Amino acid sequence: MKGIAPTKDFKRDCAKLGVEIITSKEWGEVFSCLRQGQALPVQYKDHALKNSLRGYRDCHIFSDLVLIYKIENNILYLIRVSSHSDIFG
Known part of the structure; x- marks a missing residue:
């Protein structure tokens, strides 16, 4: 099992998403x-x-919900989770 290190941006993005997305089967998987x-x-x-x-x-949790992440030294860094246009412009 990996440790988790969410960024401030990731936490802010999660606050905007809504419970139905964060508790979805896809998010969990x-x-x-x-x-x-x-x-x-x-x-x-x-x-x-x-x-x-x-x-x-x-990766695309849903068609327009993108997760940016990095795994390094057994730590899962959660960078952003938002729409493709919000992240990449």
Whole structure:
């Protein structure tokens, strides 16, 4: 099991989401897989990021709900969770 380190931005994003998203099956499945070091199911479109976000990954919890994260030294860093346009412009 991995330790979790959410950023201020991630916490702020979560406060905006609403309980129905945070308690959804999809949210639970993504976080369970990440904490256990398992690969995410293909429907979450997990992939490495490039350029200024090199070393980070993103996955799509829902079609327009993107999670940016990084796993390093057995710690799951939660960077952002928001719409694609909110994160990437």
